Amino acid sequence: MASARDPEYVERVLATAERVPPGRVTTYGAIAEAVGGGPRQVGSVMALHGGGVPWWRVIRADGSLPPSHGEQARRHYYDERTPTLPSGRVDMRSAYWDPAD
DNA sequence: TACTTGACATTTT
DNA sequence: AAAAATGCCAAGT
Numbered sequence: 486m487a488s489a490r491d492p493e494y495v496e497r498v499l500a501t502a503e504r505v506p507p508g509r510v511t512t513y514g515a516i517a518e519a520v521g522g523g524p525r526q527v528g529s530v531m532a533l534h535g536g537g538v539p540w541w542r543v544i545r546a547d548g549s550l551p552p553s554h555g556e557q558a559r560r561h562y563y564d565e566r567t568p569t570l571p572s573g574r575v576d577m578r579s580a581y582w583d584p585a586d
Numbered sequence: 587t588a589c590t591t592g593a594c595a596t597t598t599t
Numbered sequence: 600a601a602a603a604a605t606g607c608c609a610a611g612t
Contacts, residue, residue, distance in 0.1 A: 513594050523608035524594035531593050540593070551593055 494520065498530045501584045505542040507565045509582035510575050512546045519584035542567075542582075548574040 497520040505511050513524040513531075520527070531540050541558040542565075544551055550558045550573065562569050568576035 517594080517608090525592055525607075526594095526609055528593040529610070535593075543593075545593085546595055554593075 494522070495530050495534050497521075498527055499534060499538045502531070502535070502538040502540065502543055504584070505539065505582055507542075508567050508580070510542045510544050510567060510577075510580050511582045511584055512544060514546050515584050516543065544575060548577040550574070 498516060501511075501516050501519055513527045517524040517527045527543075531538070531543065539561070541551065541554065541561040544558070548570070559569075559573070561567075562575065568580040570576050
């Protein structure tokens with residue numbers, strides 16, 4: 486299992502999350518494809534070890550804010566001037582950043 | 587070993 | 600447009 490317990494996997498996930506430029510966002514799925522495993526796995530890793538990374542730049546594929554962090558994330562988005570839609574969702578069209586970049 | 591659970595994704599109602 | 604159903608991958612119990 487390439488996993489939340491393996492520091493290596495965790496490192497890769499966190500490293501990718503840290504590489505996300507300010508004002509941009511990426512998705513769990515994208516990271517999952519970059520580091521391997523499944524989107525949920527990435528989520529679990531973030532949940533356990535995401536304390537030191539900008540998790541607010543990592544959102545769901547549909548642009549919805551992180552399920553359990555709506556308010557926090559919103560504040561950060563405002564600070565980083567992340568393109569958001571009136572509906573409270575991030576503007577994926579322009580703010581999306583690909584980990585493979 | 588089998589079932590449940592989860593910072594998700596995609597498709598269909 | 601919004602909600603439900605289905606699929607995925609690995610951990611936790």
